[in-house]
Amino acid sequence: MAIDYLQKILTAKVYDVAVETPLDLAATLSRRLGNRVYLKREDQQPVFSFKLRGAYNRMAHLTPAERAKGVIAASAGNHAQGVALAAQRLGCTATIVMPVTTPHIKVAAVEARGGQVVLHGDSYSDAFDHAQRLQKASGATFVHPYDDPDVIAGQGTIGMEILRQHQDPIDAIFVAVGGGGLIAGIAAYIKRVQPAIKVVGVQPVDSDAMTRSLAAGRRVTLAHVGLFADGVAVKQVGRETFRLARQYVDDMITVDTDATCAALKDVFEDTRSILEPAGALSVAGVKQWCARHRARDRTYVAIACGANMNFDRLRFVAERAELGEQREAIFAVTIPERPGSFRAFCALLGNRNVTEFNYRYADPATAHLFVGVEVAHRRATAELLASFRRHGIEAFDLSDNEMAKLHVRHLVGGHAPAARNEILYRFEFPERPGALMRFLDSMSAGWNISLFHYRNHGADYGRVLVGMQVPPSDKADFRQFLDRLGYTHVDETGNPAYRMFLGR
Numbered sequence: 001m002a003i004d005y006l007q008k009i010l011t012a013k014v015y016d017v018a019v020e021t022p023l024d025l026a027a028t029l030s031r032r033l034g035n036r037v038y039l040k041r042e043d044q045q046p047v048f049s050f051k052l053r054g055a056y057n058r059m060a061h062l063t064p065a066e067r068a069k070g071v072i073a074a075s076a077g078n079h080a081q082g083v084a085l086a087a088q089r090l091g092c093t094a095t096i097v098m099p100v101t102t103p104h105i106k107v108a109a110v111e112a113r114g115g116q117v118v119l120h121g122d123s124y125s126d127a128f129d130h131a132q133r134l135q136k137a138s139g140a141t142f143v144h145p146y147d148d149p150d151v152i153a154g155q156g157t158i159g160m161e162i163l164r165q166h167q168d169p170i171d172a173i174f175v176a177v178g179g180g181g182l183i184a185g186i187a188a189y190i191k192r193v194q195p196a197i198k199v200v201g202v203q204p205v206d207s208d209a210m211t212r213s214l215a216a217g218r219r220v221t222l223a224h225v226g227l228f229a230d231g232v233a234v235k236q237v238g239r240e241t242f243r244l245a246r247q248y249v250d251d252m253i254t255v256d257t258d259a260t261c262a263a264l265k266d267v268f269e270d271t272r273s274i275l276e277p278a279g280a281l282s283v284a285g286v287k288q289w290c291a292r293h294r295a296r297d298r299t300y301v302a303i304a305c306g307a308n309m310n311f312d313r314l315r316f317v318a319e320r321a322e323l324g325e326q327r328e329a330i331f332a333v334t335i336p337e338r339p340g341s342f343r344a345f346c347a348l349l350g351n352r353n354v355t356e357f358n359y360r361y362a363d364p365a366t367a368h369l370f371v372g373v374e375v376a377h378r379r380a381t382a383e384l385l386a387s388f389r390r391h392g393i394e395a396f397d398l399s400d401n402e403m404a405k406l407h408v409r410h411l412v413g414g415h416a417p418a419a420r421n422e423i424l425y426r427f428e429f430p431e432r433p434g435a436l437m438r439f440l441d442s443m444s445a446g447w448n449i450s451l452f453h454y455r456n457h458g459a460d461y462g463r464v465l466v467g468m469q470v471p472p473s474d475k476a477d478f479r480q481f482l483d484r485l486g487y488t489h490v491d492e493t494g495n496p497a498y499r500m501f502l503g504r
Contacts, residue, residue, distance in 0.1 A: 005188035005244075008153035009160055013060040014053045017089055018045060018157075023165040023301070026270040029283070033290045036299045039267065039283070040162055043275055043307035047109065049231075050155060050305050051075075051145070052082030054181055057154030058143050059086045067092040072140040074098075074131035076124045076178075076230045077106030078306050079145035084115030095140065097131040099123055101227050103310040123225055124178075125235040146181025147238025156185030162301055163193060171298040172198035172289070176281035176305050177210045177252070178232030180241025186303070187248035198250040202285030204229045204260065204277075210237045210245060211252040228257050231278030231306055255284040261317045262324030263287065267304060274314070279306035284324075320405070322374070328355050329381035330404060333369040334394040339448045341367070348391060349373060352384075354454070358412035360502070361419045361450035361467070370404075370412045372455075412453070413502055416467075419450040423478075424467045424498050428488040431462040439464065439487070447474070451502065465492070467502070 021041045030037045042050035059071060070093035073083045080096040087094035094115045098107060101122055110117050120130040124145075135142045144151060162173065173190060175183040187199040203211050206226030213220045219242050225233040237245070255263075260277050263284035267275050282302035289295065322328035335341045342359070349371075356372030375381050381397060388395040398404040416422070429439055439462070451467030470478050482489055492498055 003149050005149075005153060005156060005185070006192045008149060009156035009185065009189050012053075012057045012150075012153045012157050014057050014154050014157050016060070017056045017085055018053045020161050021045060021158075023162060024271065026267070026283075026302075028270045029266050029287075033287065034296045035286075035290055036297075037283075037286055038166065038299070038301045039271065039304045040158060040301055041271075042158065042303060042305045043273060043279055047078065047081035047085055048307040049078035049081065049279075050158060050182060050303070051078040052085055053157055054146075054148075054151035054154035054185070055079060055082030055143060056086040056089070058148055058150040059083070059090055059092075061150055062090070062092075062141060066141045069138070070094060070140045071143050072097070072131055072135045072138065073143045073145065074124065074128040075145055076127075076233055077102045077110075077308055078231055079143075080110045080115065080117075081106065081113065081308070083143050084110045084113035087115065088113050093140075095134065095138075097127040097134065099127045099230075099233075101230060103230065103308065103313075105310050106308050109308070123227075123233055123235060125225075144238070146179035146184075147240050148181075149240065152181050152185040152188065152240065152244070154185070155182045156189045158182070158303065159186035159189035159193075162186075163190070166299075166301070169299060170194070170197050170301055171295075172200050172250075173301045173303070174200050174202055174253075174282040174285040174289070175303050176229075176232055176278050177201040177203050177237075177245075178207070178234040178278070180210055180237040180245055182303065182305060183210075183249060184238075184241040184244035188244055191248045199248060200285060200289065201245070201249055201252045202281040203232060203252065203254050204281065205254045205256050207233050208252075208254050209234055210242070211254055213237055213242055214245060214249070214252060217246075226257075229260060229277035229281060231276060231308075232281065253285040253288050255281060255288060256324075258320050258324030259284045259288065260324065261320040262322075264317050265321040265325070273304075274307060274309050275304055276306045276309040277313075277317075279304050322355070326378045326381075326399070327375060328399070329373050329375045329384060330356070330398040330401070330409075331369075331371045331373070331385070331388070332396045332398055332404070333371055333388065335367050335369065337361070337363060337365055337367045339446055342449050342452070345369070345393065348387060348393070349384075353456075355456045356409065357452055357454040358409065359449070359452040360413045361416040361448075362414075364418060370398075370409055372409075409455075413451070415502065416450060419467065419469060421469050421471050422450050422467050422493075422503070423470050424451065424465065424492045424495070424502070425482075426490045426492050427464045427466060427485075428461045429464075431456065447478070 353374040
């Protein structure tokens with residue numbers, strides 16, 4: 001007998017624990033895209049994710065005997081919190097198997113709600129297999145995170161709320177996809193009530209099981225999944241969710257990590273809220289859709305589906321967001337190794353904001369620089385590259401070079417046996433647009449710069465580490481130079497870290 005999802009969604013039991021979340025206009029992003037983008041704020045649920053809707057709806061249908069035996073679940077984190085909250089509210093025990101890669105914030109949240117956490121495996125699929133074994137041994141009811149009609153119906157209440165909250169036309173709804181429960185529930189409701197609205201799934205390029213499955217016409221199992229967006233790190237989608245996606249989903253989009261980080265920044269700028277990577281996938285999908293279809297004056301809804309972000313990930317997100325938005329260009333540049341050439345190169349950058357500058361003396365003839373520059377768009381990167389080459393400077397665009405972005409930027413340096421009379425100083429100056437260029441203009445005393453490291457971290461002060469070859473006979477002149485410069489400075493020449501890893 002076919003399942004009537006419209007009826008199941010309309011009668012779902014979710015509001016004992018869930019709230020009807022706002023549908024907020026992302027005003028800044030909307031202006032930039034030339035379209036109206038609304039955020040369905042599932043990050044504002046009590047467990048900071050939509051997952052408690054499906055979990056509670058499933059568990060509310062348990063018989064007294066089933067509740068007495070407790071429940072077991074496998075989850076990358078958000079479903080676990082939903083199950084733990086539901087179990088707490090319904091008065092039954094809950095055992096949750098989570099991958100060892102699950103962010104600590106999610107593990108702690110489950111334990112705080114009385115759930116017993118078992119860490120097993122590197123992915124959701126590993127945790128799922130272990131949970132199945134535990135379920136057979138205990139007789140507890142397994143609460144599936146996505147491939148269950150009651151769970152799907154619980155998530156489908158989001159679609160019901162969207163149409164109630166926004167009664168003007170909607171062109172498309174964008175939904176993050178892992179196992180498929182969220183998009184299956186939303187699509188099952190939307191296509192019965194407003195079939196003209198497109199439902200578009202969004203996945204990471206390295207966790208695209210639904211995208212590949214729909215293309216192949218069968219469920220595809222991924223050998224590996226990416227873990228940055230851990231909330232959608234699923235190797236195989238569900239049978240029922242795949243069936244519903246084939247019937248109702250209009251399109252799928254895949255986005256990379258940098259685009260996801262840029263979307264996290266977009267949401268923060270509009271809401272001052274920080275989503276988790278999976279929670280921002282839908283926003284990254286909207287941006288890619290607008291660019292691909294050159295859409296204007298359309299209305300889109302993006303499901304902000306979760307906000308369980310580990311704080312220590314924010315540094316990585318901030319660093320990659322500008323690259324994802326194509327607002328930072330990274331170059332490898334070769335210039336002549338002679339006094340003045342460093343400053344001459346900087347003059348070519350003009351008043352552009354420098355985001356990173358790494359250099360270490362290595363060769364008496366040429367110098368290799370790792371340079372980051374703020375740009376308005378990818379076209380500006382090409383223009384800057386052409387300018388370097390017109391002035392006879394060899395340069396390469398590393399903006400899409402994963403090794404450079406992840407590793408090389410942190411490894412520029414090392415010993416420089418030929419850097420005679422080198423001294424090392426650390427400087428601080430007020431961080432504002434153009435501050436680094438003004439600093440470089442001040443350093444025109446003629447001593448050869450043999451080491452330079454700067455990275456704009458968005459702090460109030462810029463911090464630069466500079467090595468200069470200053471003969472002993474020039475020490476008095478150098479002290480006068482420091483006095484004229486007027487910046488806070490520290491002599492690091494005697495620092496053991498310098499002697500061990502950078503000095504002669």
